[in-house]
Amino acid sequence: MPATKRGSLSIRSQDDVVGVRQAVRRAAVDIGLNLIDQTKIVTAASELARNAFVYGRGGEVLIEDLQESGRRGLRLSFEDHGPGIPDIQKAMTDGYTSGTGLGLGLGGAKRLSDEFQIFSEEGAGTRVVITRWKS
Amino acid sequence: MKQENFTPSSRSRLPEILIREQSSLLADWIESLSASAGGRTGSRSRQQLHEDARTFVTALARGVQDGSLQDLKSSEWSRMHEFLTELSRSRAEEGTSPTETATFLFSFKRPLFGLLKKELAGEPEALAEELWHATALIDGLGLQTTEIFQRSREEIIRRQQQELMDLSTPVVKLWKDILALPLIGTLDSSRTQVVMQNLLEAIVAHSATIAIIDITGVPTVDTLVAQHLLKTVAAARLMGADCIISGIRPQIAQTIIHLGVDLADVTTKATLADAFQLALRRTGGPLPASTASSKQLA
Numbered sequence: 307m308p309a310t311k312r313g314s315l316s317i318r319s320q321d322d323v324v325g326v327r328q329a330v331r332r333a334a335v336d337i338g339l340n341l342i343d344q345t346k347i348v349t350a351a352s353e354l355a356r357n358a359f360v361y362g363r364g365g366e367v368l369i370e371d372l373q374e375s376g377r378r379g380l381r382l383s384f385e386d387h388g389p390g391i392p393d394i395q396k397a398m399t400d401g402y403t404s405g406t407g408l409g410l411g412l413g414g415a416k417r418l419s420d421e422f423q424i425f426s427e428e429g430a431g432t433r434v435v436i437t438r439w440k441s
Numbered sequence: 442m443k444q445e446n447f448t449p450s451s452r453s454r455l456p457e458i459l460i461r462e463q464s465s466l467l468a469d470w471i472e473s474l475s476a477s478a479g480g481r482t483g484s485r486s487r488q489q490l491h492e493d494a495r496t497f498v499t500a501l502a503r504g505v506q507d508g509s510l511q512d513l514k515s516s517e518w519s520r521m522h523e524f525l526t527e528l529s530r531s532r533a534e535e536g537t538s539p540t541e542t543a544t545f546l547f548s549f550k551r552p553l554f555g556l557l558k559k560e561l562a563g564e565p566e567a568l569a570e571e572l573w574h575a576t577a578l579i580d581g582l583g584l585q586t587t588e589i590f591q592r593s594r595e596e597i598i599r600r601q602q603q604e605l606m607d608l609s610t611p612v613v614k615l616w617k618d619i620l621a622l623p624l625i626g627t628l629d630s631s632r633t634q635v636v637m638q639n640l641l642e643a644i645v646a647h648s649a650t651i652a653i654i655d656i657t658g659v660p661t662v663d664t665l666v667a668q669h670l671l672k673t674v675a676a677a678r679l680m681g682a683d684c685i686i687s688g689i690r691p692q693i694a695q696t697i698i699h700l701g702v703d704l705a706d707v708t709t710k711a712t713l714a715d716a717f718q719l720a721l722r723r724t725g726g727p728l729p730a731s732t733a734s735s736k737q738l739a
């Protein structure tokens with residue numbers, strides 16, 4: 307699948323989370339996502355960027371344009387080198403948080419995306435990749 | 442004193458001259474300030490200007506006595522540094538430009554050069570050298586005021602931003618018992634805390650029974666924003682006020698549902714005007730006479 311790198315941003319502060327939202331919003335508008343899909347991917351990105359910042363000790367996001375049989379999409383890959391997630395299934399469970407959140411970020415990001423993949427290794431870090439296709 | 446003439450040229454005679462002649466230097470300076478100041482004193486009064494000049498000359502004499510001409514940032518110059526800091530800060534607050542402040546210090550060159558010419562009349566080489574020392578000294582101090590000025594300017598701007606931030610989310614009293622909080626912009630956590638705190642304080646201050654939180658101006662509602670909203674609603678309820686959240690646009694409603702955030706216990710309305718009408722009904726107040734008047738609120 308042809309993917310074009312649009313940019314990557316580091317996530318080291320609360321302000322960076324805001325920056326990720328803005329960059330994703332720009333990319334979403336650029337490839338022609340409608341307002342609802344823009345809002346969905348921006349919100350999912352906000353959740354994953356904050357997780358990388360809060361739980362992953364900071365990380366980065368890669369933003370890519372996708373093109374597949376005339377269809378356009380946006381792929382976001384969040385990566386950190388934090389402690390990793392010991393039990394992914396538990397982390398994905400709605401309402402579970404090891405911190406003080408609502409525990410809805412991972413599950414919410416999955417429901418807001420067309421495709422969702424999560425990889426994590428204890429002590430090595432976490433990688434979450436989401437895709438939103440233009441409908 | 443004569444002995445000084447035979448010291449190596451690296452040892453400047455400027456300190457000795459400055460200390461010995463400080464009162465005549467000050468008198469000359471104040472005179473030239475008064476002469477040139479006609480109408481250009483800015484917001485600083487003439488008396489203040491003279492006071493500044495006096496303090497500067499005293500601090501300068503102290504600096505050259507204890508410290509070196511080369512290192513104006515050493516502790517021996519601390520008194521001068523204090524003075525320049527105070528001068529720059531008060532002038533920054535008055536809105537004086539850094540150029541004006543530096544120009545004030547540079548104007549000391551005139552009496553100083555005049556004095557040096559008189560003192561070293563028969564020694565052109567020494568005169569050239571001391572003029573150079575004097576220029577470097579006054580320029581160095583002028584430069585310091587610019588640096589200090591910039592720092593205090595940044596401080597002032599930061600303070601103003603903080604104030605603006607508090608102001609930009611005003612709690613509005615819409616009616617007896619009814620408050621509105623129109624939220625605008627990114628709800629990052631530090632700001633959200635301030636905003637929500639303001640609302641809770643206003644609820645107490647106005648003994649409000651209904652608070653409308655309008656999120657029309659909030660671009661993204663993620664789980665953190667939702668959590669802040671839910672916490673505020675719960676805290677307000679403990680204080681005897683019900684919250685209505687208004688301004689939930691269709692795309693925001695959809696994402697909230699996908700996120701799985703439960704707003705079932707919270708009253709929501711599409712617009713601030715709708716929320717206000719509901720609030721009036723609940724508090725038993727009069728309904729707005731026409732829809733036009735309620736539209737203005739939205």
Ligand SMILES: Nc1ncnc2c1ncn2[C@@H]1O[C@H](COP(=O)(O)OP(=O)(O)O)[C@@H](O)[C@H]1O
Pocket residue numbers: 353357358361362386388389390391397398402403404405406407408409410411412413432664
């Ligand atoms: N990047 C990450 N690194 C380590 N742990 C994570 C990461 N992202 C999520 N987690 C874990 O998954 C849990 C659930 O995350 P999430 O669904 O976003 O809820 P919340 O952020 O409210 O805790 C977190 O509390 C944390 O324990």
Ligand SMILES: [Mg+2]
Pocket residue numbers: 353356357407410411412
């Ligand atoms: Mg989260």
